[in-house]
Amino acid sequence: MNGFHIVVCGSLVPDPLQTLEPVTTPQGPGLKNETMLPSVLDPWSAHALYEADHLAKQVAGSKVYLVSLGPKAKLQQLMMTVAQKVPFELVAIDGSASGFTDAHLVAAALAEAITAIPGLDKSRLLVFGGCASASRDAGVTMQLVCERLGIRDFFSGVDELKVAPDGSFSVLERVEGGQYLASTCQGAPAVLAWATGNLPEPRNNPQVGMANMRGVMPALMKAKPAAVGVGALSYAKTEIPAQKRATRVVKDVGADEIAREIVAWIKG
Amino acid sequence: MKILALLHTQDDGALPKAALEVVTAAAGLAAQAGGTFAVAVLGAGATAAADAVAACGASAFYAVEGDAVAQPRYATDTAAAAALMQAAGAEVVLAPGTSRFARCLPGAAYRTGAQVDTHVAAVSVEAGAVQAQRWFYRQRILGAFSRAARPWVLLVDSGVYAPWSGAAGAAQAQPVAVAFGAEDSRTAAQGLQAPAADAQTIRPDAPILLVAGAGWTKKQKDGQYHIGEAGALIQGFLQKAQASLGSSKSLVDLKSDGQETLNFMSHMNQVGQTGSTPRHPKGLSTCCHGEEPHAVGWRFINERRAINLDANCGWAQGKADVVYVGDAFEIMAKVNALLG
Ligand SMILES: Cc1cc2nc3c(=O)[nH]c(=O)nc-3n(C[C@H](O)[C@H](O)[C@H](O)COP(=O)(O)OP(=O)(O)OC[C@H]3O[C@@H](n4cnc5c(N)ncnc54)[C@H](O)[C@@H]3O)c2cc1C
Numbered sequence: 001m002n003g004f005h006i007v008v009c010g011s012l013v014p015d016p017l018q019t020l021e022p023v024t025t026p027q028g029p030g031l032k033n034e035t036m037l038p039s040v041l042d043p044w045s046a047h048a049l050y051e052a053d054h055l056a057k058q059v060a061g062s063k064v065y066l067v068s069l070g071p072k073a074k075l076q077q078l079m080m081t082v083a084q085k086v087p088f089e090l091v092a093i094d095g096s097a098s099g100f101t102d103a104h105l106v107a108a109a110l111a112e113a114i115t116a117i118p119g120l121d122k123s124r125l126l127v128f129g130g131c132a133s134a135s136r137d138a139g140v141t142m143q144l145v146c147e148r149l150g151i152r153d154f155f156s157g158v159d160e161l162k163v164a165p166d167g168s169f170s171v172l173e174r175v176e177g178g179q180y181l182a183s184t185c186q187g188a189p190a191v192l193a194w195a196t197g198n199l200p201e202p203r204n205n206p207q208v209g210m211a212n213m214r215g216v217m218p219a220l221m222k223a224k225p226a227a228v229g230v231g232a233l234s235y236a237k238t239e240i241p242a243q244k245r246a247t248r249v250v251k252d253v254g255a256d257e258i259a260r261e262i263v264a265w266i267k268g
Numbered sequence: 269m270k271i272l273a274l275l276h277t278q279d280d281g282a283l284p285k286a287a288l289e290v291v292t293a294a295a296g297l298a299a300q301a302g303g304t305f306a307v308a309v310l311g312a313g314a315t316a317a318a319d320a321v322a323a324c325g326a327s328a329f330y331a332v333e334g335d336a337v338a339q340p341r342y343a344t345d346t347a348a349a350a351a352l353m354q355a356a357g358a359e360v361v362l363a364p365g366t367s368r369f370a371r372c373l374p375g376a377a378y379r380t381g382a383q384v385d386t387h388v389a390a391v392s393v394e395a396g397a398v399q400a401q402r403w404f405y406r407q408r409i410l411g412a413f414s415r416a417a418r419p420w421v422l423l424v425d426s427g428v429y430a431p432w433s434g435a436a437g438a439a440q441a442q443p444v445a446v447a448f449g450a451e452d453s454r455t456a457a458q459g460l461q462a463p464a465a466d467a468q469t470i471r472p473d474a475p476i477l478l479v480a481g482a483g484w485t486k487k488q489k490d491g492q493y494h495i496g497e498a499g500a501l502i503q504g505f506l507q508k509a510q511a512s513l514g515s516s517k518s519l520v521d522l523k524s525d526g527q528e529t530l531n532f533m534s535h536m537n538q539v540g541q542t543g544s545t546p547r548h549p550k551g552l553s554t555c556c557h558g559e560e561p562h563a564v565g566w567r568f569i570n571e572r573r574a575i576n577l578d579a580n581c582g583w584a585q586g587k588a589d590v591v592y593v594g595d596a597f598e599i600m601a602k603v604n605a606l607l608g
Binding site (some may be wrong): 043044143159172179181183187241243250253258261 | 342343371372383387406408412416417451454455456458461470509535538550552559583584585588590594595603607
């Protein structure tokens with residue numbers, strides 16, 4: 001084993017604490033003040049990135065790439081924090097990161113960028129991503145990338161990857177009812193779409209940040225534009241259905257009475 | 269319009285509930301569109317499973333069974349699903365959004381030149397065209413959309429349609445041959461594993477979801493931690509109410525940060541923006557603030573109540589039907605006692 005080439009696909013999503021409001025733009029649906037919304041690295045792909053780093057540290061000779069498709073200026077902002085987490089080489093693609101874009105177009109752009117990485121060795125290739133984005137939340141992009149790269153082994157909702165010295169590995173994938181499907185695979189190449197994994201978010205490390213930034217700026221400069229949009233999707237409407245409930249706040253009432261009311265409700 | 273209900277069997281050879289729901293969806297769509305629908309089944313016991321829905325009104329039945337598809341595996345499931353879609357010549361494919369199909373159908377769509385959408389919450393014919401609805405930005409924005417291209421594969425979320433029920437019969441499913449390659453079996457399924465937790469706490473069909481928040485692990489009014497007591501109260505409730513257990517992110521994150529917490533919970537329990545969005549008729553939130561990234565995890569919980577010490581918690585801001593301001597330790601002990 002000469003180590004893995006681990007390519008993580010991950011982009012930006014609006015910070016979950018922001019209020020999102022749909023608007024119609026000439027390009028299709030979008031978000032109000034979209035360019036102004038603060039963004040974070042898409043949470044499940046962030047877990048994939050931390051797991052990639054963990055694996056690269058375990059298997060000597062491994063290298064981590066982060067392939068990110070998003071508006072160049074926003075990617076640059078995002079890298080200010082993400083680049084401090086773990087070492088990687090950035091491959092940037094300049095295009096929309098909207099949740100309303102068509103996953104088929106996104107997958108085509110990602111697969112093209114991965115194929116173009118100089119020196120990438122498919123026999124050592126593990127492609128990581130999130131099991132779904134927090135924007136489109138479709139959970140199809142990584143399979144489409146897998147097919148486009150001609151890879152036959154794909155795992156979804158991955159929480160654990162254990163690699164044996166011979167390069168074969170075992171995987172735990174989330175399935176129904178809080179269970180895992182355990183599988184073994186003969187080895188790379190494979191595509192793994194991660195759930196949360198098992199690692200905490202790494203602390204910011206300014207030294208890692210400085211080393212990464214040397215590659216990040218040139219990668220952003222040469223980011224190729226990708227014509228990613230709503231594609232073949234035709235939206236009839238996007239809306240936030242009225243959700244507000246008339247909340248009844250019960251205070252200054254004893255625990256006995258509250259418990260009785262809750263039990264009546266459960267049984268009712 | 270040719271519609272296909274593409275289904276798979278579960279371990280025991282039966283169709284999962286989510287598959288029966290798709291039979292209902294396909295029959296409804298065919299009726300609306302003035303078309304017909306076929307049923308295709310993949311997995312162990314597929315032919316017998318087709319017989320179980322023989323009376324559903326489908327115009328044809330197809331099946332792929334055998335060792336290669338006895339266990340879920342991307343490469344073989346993808347090849348089998350693609351073969352079934354091609355055999356049926358379907359234009360619109362409805363399939364359950366189970367973990368098995370969520371894994372393989374995007375690949376099968378790619379191989380058959382189809383387009384694919386997931387998490388479908390409704391499908392209907394509007395002005396002569398098939399239209400689907402799904403949520404974007406993790407249950408925040410609801411969109412309605414269509415695609416002109418065919419085939420179009422739609423994975424339907426479970427719990428949206430009522431499961432089809434009816435008499436079994438002889439479906440005479442046509443066996444579909446699949447050309448599996450040697451490289452399709454590089455992966456071998458080793459079976460199901462329960463998570464490290466010592467109890468089965470996630471029950472998708474439970475009548476009620478109990479969500480535990482980080483408050484259970486915080487210092488209480490006596491200035492002490494009561495983590496053991498919290499665990500006993502939560503597990504007691506799960507057992508007595510046959511509830512499913514959800515968690516806030518903060519609570520399960522304590523575990524990866526190495527802090528003492530409830531050992532029967534894992535990230536699998538997490539609901540919300542970066543967790544799951546389960547469907548249950550009722551939900552009870554305890555010791556949990558009800559912040560927005562968490563509240564989106566409740567999108568599909570019909571009746572919502574919360575217990576919190578803080579009268580101004582997020583739940584009180586129009587997200588729950590009732591907020592009980594009180595100590596969850598005290599209240600849940602009494603609830604458990606009343607449940608007997
Ligand atoms: C990128 C991102 C993604 C996120 N995704 C998710 C997600 O998927 N799911 C999620 O849950 N969160 C998510 N969050 C985190 C979310 O913003 C909140 O931080 C989290 O939900 C808070 O959890 P909590 O309510 O359990 O904890 P806290 O905010 O600590 O609240 C604890 C509550 O317990 C109450 N309490 C304490 N003791 C008692 C008692 N004895 N009786 C009654 N009440 C008591 C307190 O009043 C308090 O309201 C995300 C955040 C970010 C930034």
